[in-house]
Amino acid sequence: MTQLNTQHLRSYPNKPAQVYLYGTCLVDSFFPDSGIDAIEFLEQQGVEVLYPQGQSCCGQPAYNSGYQDEAKAVAIEQIKQFPLDIPIVIISGSCGGMMRHHYKDLLADDVPEIEKFCDRIFEFTEFLVNVLRVKLNDKGDPQRVALHTSCAARREMGVHITGRQLLGQLDNVELITHDYESECCGFGGTFSVKHPDISGAMVKDKTKNLLDTDVVKYISADWGCMMNINGSLDYQKKGLRGEHIATYLLNRTTNNGEA
Amino acid sequence: MNVHQVDPNESKYSASATAFRANVDRDLANDELRDNFRGAMDYLMDKRKNAFPIEDELETLREKCKLIKQRCLLKLPQLLEQLEANLQRNGIQVHWAESITDANEIIAQLIAQKNGKTVVKGKSMVSEETALNDYLEARDIECLESDMGEYIVQLAHQHPSHIIMPAIHQNKKQVAKLFADNIEGFEYTTDVDALIGEGRRVLRDKFCHADVGISGVNFAVAETGTLCLVENEGNGRMCTTVPDLHIAITGIEKVIEFLDDMPPLLSLLTRSATGQIISTYFNMITHRRQEGDKDGPAEVHLVLLDNGRSQAFADEEMRQTLQCIRCGACMNHCPVYTRIGGHAYGTVYPGPIGKIISPHMLGIDATKDLFTASSLCGACGDVCPVKIPIPKLLLRLRKESVRKQSDGSPQIMHGQGAGRKTIEALLWQGWSIVHKSPTLYRISMFMLTRCRGLMPKKIGPWTTVRTAPQPAAKTLHERIKARNKATTQGAK
Known part of the structure; x- marks a missing residue:
């Protein structure tokens, strides 16, 4: 189900000297390695990365739960942390969708020129492919991996293609498509705790489809989905794990090529 | 009206x-x-x-x-x-x-x-x-x-x-x-x-x-x-x-x-x-x-x-619900509908369209668990032939469901505010206070990572089918701070 979605068409700027990194709250406290790896990768591409220490969360959890005033207060604070007119690279499709699209609705009355801010938001893989136009040199051993494209990356940002393009540049990596690849893993933020049974049934199916392949790991650009899928795999005592695409690309393209 | x-x-x-x-x-x-x-x-x-x-x-x-x-x-x-x-x-x-x-x-x-x-x-x-x-x-x-x-x-x-x-x-x-x-x-x-x-x-x-x-x-x-x-x-x-x-x-x-x-x-x-x-x-x-x-x-x-x-007609955003031509594509593509089937909803119209039309027919109180039962994956909106932004309308219904009734907000929907729970509202208010203050946020994340050994193995419904994630030893904020310091010192 690849659907042309004109809302995702945008013009991309030239390669900038500097970018901001938006780390996301989940990466900040649970998976910081991915943030560091994203920075190192971007630096290797000749881009200076600024990380404002005042950033916290995009506001999506409250927004998706209906608490829009609470989300708005947090969102306004995020915008203040990124004053320079440079791209903001975000290592999550769903937080990216929040800041690139939902901020326009949420903050239309509160932040003048909110559109300008939203236009500076780029998801990590989107930025690598469309702005930096990276050419990857794979230094790793032959490997088969799967790709989990998050729903927000796919449908809100239209960037599931870019993840596939990047993995496609790695000569020794074979990308395996699992069954129901485009189907949701069942995370959905507060959905997973409000309706744990439905969410549980969804993630069970997702892990089954991944396990049915013979991949050594699966790659994703979203820690929300991966926290869900990895948590389920761990619960089932399965060895398969997901890895953030920033980490994977960094490892595959640096000297030892270990990934 | x-x-x-x-x-x-x-x-x-x-x-x-x-x-x-x-x-x-x-x-x-x-x-x-x-x-x-x-x-x-x-x-x-x-x-x-x-x-x-x-x-x-x-x-x-x-x-x-x-x-x-x-x-x-x-x-x-x-x-x-x-x-x-x-x-x-x-x-x-x-x-x-x-x-x-x-x-x-x-x-x-x-x-x-x-x-x-x-x-x-x-x-x-x-x-x-x-x-x-x-x-x-x-x-x-x-x-x-x-x-x-x-x-x-x-x-x-x-x-x-x-x-x-x-x-x-x-x-x-x-x-x-x-x-x-x-x-x-x-x-x-x-x-x-x-x-x-x-x-x-x-x-x-x-x-x-x-x-x-x-x-x-x-x-x-x-x-x-x-x-x-x-x-x-x-x-x-x-x-x-x-x-x-x-x-x-x-x-x-x-x-x-x-x-x-x-x-x-x-x-x-x-x-x-x-x-x-x-x-x-x-x-x-x-x-x-x-x-x-x-x-x-x-x-x-x-x-x-x-x-x-x-x-639904009276509200410009929710009016889009009425664009529906009843093709059923949203339910065919819905991962929730596929899992639970049509009868579980308890409404005449099941699936994504049911979640956004039923609240107008039955009120929010009777339907408040339906529009939260979505991961907002967006598959429904993607296939809707008349482009009803179903995920966006689910968000809108969630907002109306937890709307505070005492703030004099206009009566838009029957049963609005019925989904608001005091504890949940307080949690989100607390969450907001912490996340809008860089200092409070940093302190909280510092505490979370330092107390990671104390994290419970069971965290509510999350761990019925998954293990709990473990906080990192140090936050990304801290690691970048240390990294920048090292780079600056290295340059001296």
Whole structure:
């Protein structure tokens, strides 16, 4: 189900000297390695990365739960942390969708020129492919991996293609498509705790489809989905794990090529 | 505009917060049911995909149809008046029903005037909405569903689990058993053609002797006063031509302005629903029987139902809900619907469209667990032929559900604020205070990472099927700070 979605068409700027990194709250406290790896990768591409220490969360959890005033207060604070007119690279499709699209609705009355801010938001893989136009040199051993494209990356940002393009540049990596690849893993933020049974049934199916392949790991650009899928795999005592695409690309393209 | 008042006793469906959760538990545990849905949804998704080989063409058509429906909704009151005038000019009587009780009373009265005792019905979800069969049967009027899926569901004393495929929750073995148990002289077989043949045989006789035919309407054309009916089995044509009295029932949002609006909508409807380029039958009803006609009903009536639709209409954003042409593609592509099936929702309309239309029909209190039961994956919005932004409307309903009632906010929806829980509201307020203050946030994350050894192994519902994630030893904030410091020192 690849659907042309004109809302995702945008013009991309030239390669900038500097970018901001938006780390996301989940990466900040649970998976910081991915943030560091994203920075190192971007630096290797000749881009200076600024990380404002005042950033916290995009506001999506409250927004998706209906608490829009609470989300708005947090969102306004995020915008203040990124004053320079440079791209903001975000290592999550769903937080990216929040800041690139939902901020326009949420903050239309509160932040003048909110559109300008939203236009500076780029998801990590989107930025690598469309702005930096990276050419990857794979230094790793032959490997088969799967790709989990998050729903927000796919449908809100239209960037599931870019993840596939990047993995496609790695000569020794074979990308395996699992069954129901485009189907949701069942995370959905507060959905997973409000309706744990439905969410549980969804993630069970997702892990089954991944396990049915013979991949050594699966790659994703979203820690929300991966926290869900990895948590389920761990619960089932399965060895398969997901890895953030920033980490994977960094490892595959640096000297030892270990990934 | 007054907000529609809901009488929960009016409906045989049991939408309520507790019922939904219990239904989900029941149906998730039913492996046969889950297999039936997964198989059927895979089939329908595949059919739809093959019906739209060119993506650009699909996108253009979707955009066009969205604009048609939006234009028609913008002029809704005016178009409804025009429709009424033109239908009456054509000899078709129009009746307005604000509630489902109004609709049922009108229909019962029309049948009583003709002394009708038997009804054959073409497929109509709006008549499911009004629980018309129950209403008429309580008045000793026999109602027979003539759509094969509806017939199966009626025989099983169930209600539709899908708006296009009412009996999709049953596999052929289950249907065979149902027929064997209920139809005299039927010999058990799982041959689908034989099963359908048997159903048709029973129905054929009923068509010829029924006093009344009741049908739904897919499009009501204001310009010409025409009722359009999409169907595949010919039963719709039988219901609307053989009995002497034809009563059509539909929701007020089905009106379209021009006859020219219909072909693109029809094309998208059948292809989105079943992957058909065109349905086997397409009926356009503009008259009752005219002099010299060999068949056709002596009287045709249209009942136009509101039942909460004007509440959706009154709000510009939620009005988009009424763009729906009832193709069912949203449920076919919904990972939640695929898992729990159509009955778990407890509403007439299941799946994503059910989550956004039911709150207007039943109020937020009875439906507040439905619109939270979505991961917001967006598959529904992606395939909606008229581009209803379903995920966005789910977010809007969540907002209305937890709206604080004491802040004097306008009454937009029946039952708004019903989903607000004090503890949850306090948690989000606390969350907001922490996350809007860089200092408080850093302190909290510092505490979280330093106390990671104390993290419980069980964290509520999360760990019923997953292990708990472990906080990192140090936050990204801290590590970058240290990294920058090292770089600066290294440079000195």
